[in-house]
Amino acid sequence: LVKEHSAQVVRAAIETLPLEFREVLLLREFEGCSYKEIADIVEVPIGTVMSRLSRARQQLKNRLGGEAAGVDL
Amino acid sequence: VTCQECEELLHPYLDGEMDAPQRAAVDAHLKDCKDCRQALEHLQMLRRALQLPELRYPASETLRHRLQKQLREADAKERRPQWPRWSAAAAAAVVAVALVWNFMPHGVPSEDDAMADAVVDQQQDAVKDGHLTDLTSSDPKAIQNWFSGKLAYTPPVPDLSAQGYTLKGARMEQVKGHPAAALVYQHGTDTVTVFVCSALQPGDKDLDTDSDDGYQIAYWTKGSLSFWVVSRIDAASLKQLSQGLRQTV
Numbered sequence: 223l224v225k226e227h228s229a230q231v232v233r234a235a236i237e238t239l240p241l242e243f244r245e246v247l248l249l250r251e252f253e254g255c256s257y258k259e260i261a262d263i264v265e266v267p268i269g270t271v272m273s274r275l276s277r278a279r280q281q282l283k284n285r286l287g288g289e290a291a292g293v294d295l
Numbered sequence: 296v297t298c299q300e301c302e303e304l305l306h307p308y309l310d311g312e313m314d315a316p317q318r319a320a321v322d323a324h325l326k327d328c329k330d331c332r333q334a335l336e337h338l339q340m341l342r343r344a345l346q347l348p349e350l351r352y353p354a355s356e357t358l359r360h361r362l363q364k365q366l367r368e369a370d371a372k373e374r375r376p377q378w379p380r381w382s383a384a385a386a387a388a389v390v391a392v393a394l395v396w397n398f399m400p401h402g403v404p405s406e407d408d409a410m411a412d413a414v415v416d417q418q419q420d421a422v423k424d425g426h427l428t429d430l431t432s433s434d435p436k437a438i439q440n441w442f443s444g445k446l447a448y449t450p451p452v453p454d455l456s457a458q459g460y461t462l463k464g465a466r467m468e469q470v471k472g473h474p475a476a477a478l479v480y481q482h483g484t485d486t487v488t489v490f491v492c493s494a495l496q497p498g499d500k501d502l503d504t505d506s507d508d509g510y511q512i513a514y515w516t517k518g519s520l521s522f523w524v525v526s527r528i529d530a531a532s533l534k535q536l537s538q539g540l541r542q543t544v
Binding site: 228229232233236247249250251252253254255256257259263272275276279282283286 | 303306307310312337338341342344346347350471472
């Protein structure tokens with residue numbers, strides 16, 4: 223039950239990310255793409271991939287910060 | 296490395312996208328800086344949270360078909376002259392599906408199902424575009440040579456002529472975002488394509504079969520490679536061929 227709740231919380235947090243952040247995060251974390259692969263798919267420079275990924279994680283961390291005791295954050 | 300720099304560098308550090316000197320510089324900073332060590336720890340926790348298996352879901356049948364249809368329509372609008380463009384489109388398709396699938400709660404997924412879908416999609420696209428081979432050759436050695444430098448491994452290219460399957464050639468593929476070798480054989484009027492990919496979970500896994508959209512699929516893993524045989528030939532013939540193939544490769 224705790225785990226289910228955690229997944230729900232995480233999913234809800236991912237869904238609130240702007241699309242451009244969400245796509246790079248999902249490509250990296252779920253599809254295991256390299257920065258180069260993400261850059262090719264999303265058609266932006268690698269530097270942009272890096273900054274979006276960093277901001278995506280930052281935002282996700284902030285959103286999960288308060289309410290994710292079950293996620294071990 | 297300052298703390299401010301380190302904060303940005305932690306992402307490529309975590310993702311293994313750093314060369315050795317950069318990595319050493321970050322390591323040196325981390326050794327002395329408690330705050331940055333903690334920041335790295337937070338990123339690692341975040342990654343663990345994203346690995347909850349419940350975050351991955353397959354699409355419902357309806358959604359899957361709708362997506363496939365949309366992707367094909369999008370493809371049809373943009374003709375692809377050669378494989379690099381093609382692989383980008385295929386990768387984008389995988390992404391589009393992944394972005395939606397991951398957020399549609401429909402039960403527990405299976406990596407194998409997803410792979411089976413992916414190889415059938417690739418096969419359908421290749422047939423639709425009339426582009427089954429990047430290299431046309433019946434010489435296994437020539438095909439292996441052609442793949443060298445394109446893949447991190449050398450795919451085995453078995454000669455199946457004794458079983459009635461003629462080697463026609465090969466093409467590069469992107470299966471779920473990873474490069475793969477596709478070996479193309481002809482059997483009567485049917486095409487049999489053998490996808491050779493890096494195994495998601497290396498080891499030895501027995502032959503398994505599946506079917507999707509009129510295609511028969513047989514697959515197995517041997518060591519670090521996984522094999523996906525896709526064709527419209529009947530299930531029994533495909534299984535027999537695959538069993539033989541599994542012994543050979």
